[in-house]
Amino acid sequence: MKRKNSAKRKVAYFLSNNVNKFREVARILEEYGIVIALIRLKKKEIQNDSIEKIAKVSAEEAAEELNLPVVTEDAGLFIDALNGFPGPYSSFIYRTIGVEGILKLMSGVENRKAKFKSAVAYAEPSGKSRIFSGEVSGDISVTAKGDKGFGFDPIFQPYGYEGRTFAELDTDEKNAISHRGLAFRKFAEWYISKVR
Ligand code: IMP
Numbered sequence: 001m002k003r004k005n006s007a008k009r010k011v012a013y014f015l016s017n018n019v020n021k022f023r024e025v026a027r028i029l030e031e032y033g034i035v036i037a038l039i040r041l042k043k044k045e046i047q048n049d050s051i052e053k054i055a056k057v058s059a060e061e062a063a064e065e066l067n068l069p070v071v072t073e074d075a076g077l078f079i080d081a082l083n084g085f086p087g088p089y090s091s092f093i094y095r096t097i098g099v100e101g102i103l104k105l106m107s108g109v110e111n112r113k114a115k116f117k118s119a120v121a122y123a124e125p126s127g128k129s130r131i132f133s134g135e136v137s138g139d140i141s142v143t144a145k146g147d148k149g150f151g152f153d154p155i156f157q158p159y160g161y162e163g164r165t166f167a168e169l170d171t172d173e174k175n176a177i178s179h180r181g182l183a184f185r186k187f188a189e190w191y192i193s194k195v196r
Contacts, residue, residue: 010035011036012069012071013069013071014070015070016039024178032191041065041066043058045058049088054074059122059129060121060129063123063125066125067125068125071122073183074119075118075180076117077102078117080111081112081113099144102152103140103142103144112141113137114138115135116156116179117135117179120133120186122191133183134178134186138156139159149166149171153166166178
């Protein structure tokens, strides 16, 4: 949606090292007149079983260090038959065994149900913070398909899309139903009412 009056735009500072994520988030928030500035910090994420906790700690630490309100997101792929693996370890697993490694682990497995989950954290230098969550259900495909998106997109078939994977959807189609789209829309609704 185009907005004529740029003076009415709001800014959010998004901490991430993932440019693909940044593109998706910029497009979602644009619908609300929110412009995001990308902040890249060389920082190690904490290891934790909860994506909410990881997002919250990253946002709180960055907000304090930069003396700015900061938004971060932690996301992951949770596969039923693997008891939620890789979940909060998705980034490490993607870098190590990757898409093909997950397909091997799932070879011959009948239950292919999985979820992408997103936790968006907003933190202020004062220490105040908030979490917004989103998730989307689907199946792990048998082979990788599509060349759009990033990460595990080529093996995730959201329900209701005739077996197409996230990597076969356009950014707007993915954003309309994705874990990230849901969580960031909740954030945006709250943020625009807060800074109005
Ligand atoms: P993080 O939130 O950057 O730690 O994301 C963890 C990992 O989960 C990423 O490296 C991706 O491999 C995967 N991931 C998270 N969100 C998505 C998505 O929307 N599509 C595909 N993979 C994702």
